[in-house]
Amino acid sequence: MVRWIIIASSTLAMRLTLFPLHVLQMHKIKKISRSFSKLPPLFPPPLSGRSYIEQISLFRNERRAIGCPSYLWFLAFLSVQIPCFLLWMTSIRRMCLDNHPGFDCGGALWFQNLTELPHGVLGPIFPFLIAGLHGVNVHFSFDRSSVRNTSGLLGLLSEYYRKYLNFMMLPLFFIGYCIPQGSLVYWVTNSSLTAIQQVSLKLPVVRAKLGLLDKDFPKAPALSAEMVAHELCKVSPENLSPHELLVLSVKLLSSGHRARAIPLLQMALEKDSGHVKALIVMGQARLQEGLHAEATDHLERAISNLILTGHPTAEDVDHLILASQWAGVACIRQGKNAEGIMHLERITSLEEPEDPKSKAHYFDGLLLLASALSKEDRNAEAVKYLRLVVAYDPSRKEFLDQCL
Template structure:
């Protein structure tokens, strides 16, 4: 009866005062009768018949100071009036907290998956996140194929924008770039943005949906967790409350470092590399706000965020492995050929037996005046010992641009054994040792390269000038590290 009384009071407040004066029952039987209602236009009018029945019931009730007899006289407990009051309450106060359609659809999908699988809610969140990442992996692989094609056509294309202070029109230069790009069949430069356009909305949609389910106390969320996060609707608390926020921030930071790992010989030469550098610094700074945000969201959202970040890290590591890239058809031709050469050299027979085993030939013969490494499709599978220093350095460059930099060291050492004054091999060898923090040996290679270039005098060759600049800079870095090591 208390619920019915509350609904009736809400209904009375919603009605105008004129209706209340007609509908309110008299409190004292001795009060004069209200004036008779005007004659209805139709003798069978339902509204007036209802009011007439209500008035007769009100005067036949007992005297009482509480409202319960009055509600009984109004017939609140009848099924029809209960439904009427429920509809009025829903229309007056409901519908304000309804989610948008994508969020409702995501919640419905999660509920269906939970009912179908029978998993607890924590396992439902993890498995649904894994399924979502598998679905959005297809656009990522497609965009990587397009990006590989763009990289192959990039040297043949003019720059999309003119150099600064050149006086050329930006619009004309961009139109000229678009014309050349379409002429040679290069994909659009929008393809690298496809993973961002697809994955980011999906991440926020799942995040908002799980957050709403947690805050609304979705059935089963209060006991659908595990370990220290039994209640998925609560915020982090206690010493265990630091686990999820710090784990989210740590996964974000590690993923950024792996994603922006630059090639060995790549330098900041244009505006795009500079923008990438600043963007990486911005993402590094976001680690602290992300950790703070982790304390402000329910544990259900934290569980989803940790799962998504872990899958992102696994994806970044997997897509950088040469075997996976080869399976997906994303391995660069030069790097693919270099891997085959290294594998062949590791399984090469001893020199005494090598004369009795014929060397496998490739599809067609390369002319002797052309460098075999310029066309990976036409490579001979020849022993590494028979290659020239230039060919060995060219073979080592793909490994310097990948994560397998150790494989480049034997090639560079062999090139320097054949030609100790080969400047490019000296600079690259010093760079590898500098990255390994072997500063003394790196400085020796840089000094040999600098002395060789200095003795050659002024050169108009742009490559030699670049090598002199790089070797001087890296030699300074090696000397600075040596001084710091001595001081410490």
């Protein structure tokens, strides 16, 4: 059998051997994505009183408790594929340089001699294929919705990394002239199989066979910041109602585009200065920017409007809990601990909500209050509220243990 066929077939055999590991990795990553919302944050939340080591330990214990796989699974396939790629490349290159029997006439078409470097009129074919397949694989890798919809710092880094990989097409083209044609046969075969694999794993039929298809497939595409901006181009923001402006600003904030969202919130408040939801969202946005005084102002205005409500609804109560939480945090971050505790204590005057989401906010507020009280050496009061929190969520028991 001619040598180039042996090289190509051995490459195919290697990729088929590695494919089950790739599928297993995809299953693990899918399980991680489903478990992510159930895990505590990796870094300690404000006023939690936990150190980074304690928070990471809590994160690890919770991850194990719910059966979430290790995050090292993200590197599993690459940690095997890259060494195999380098091993195959160096081995074939060494065989070419050592004039292994059959390599001098084991090619076909324009690459008859596998020991030679690309040359002649048809010499650019292999370098062009290597660079082109690299670009195709980069495109397929970054074409996934999870990558395209990534925003914030991670999205920016992802975009720069994509540009870097695309730029690498040029160096790879010239590197192709410095590698024996036998190694280039392997490289082209491997890159071609990677492209085929990526295309195949995007097909719903293939994903269903491998158990990778989400139950809710297909999903409706989420509105990106660009889509929101496109809608704003069609309709002038001045013609939108405060509620519509709030909805657009929330979509922008969720996409990490705070700078675009703030003007819309300001416009909504200019049209309706007492819009509670807009005040709360603006307060949260300002708090994230570190503008604690402005955040406090907006949140306290929201609280005043909610308190003046004659017959508050369940939604009003939830808004009051959230506004009191964030106002308390904003005051404490300014060193106004007494005012912050006063805002947080407002939550204790409310009845425990029946709505699960509001109830979670309620006990989050009690936890923040207990943390603030413990820092003021008011442990007895902190313990009282922590017992209520633990009764609702036993996983918070460690906070109670710290105060006892």
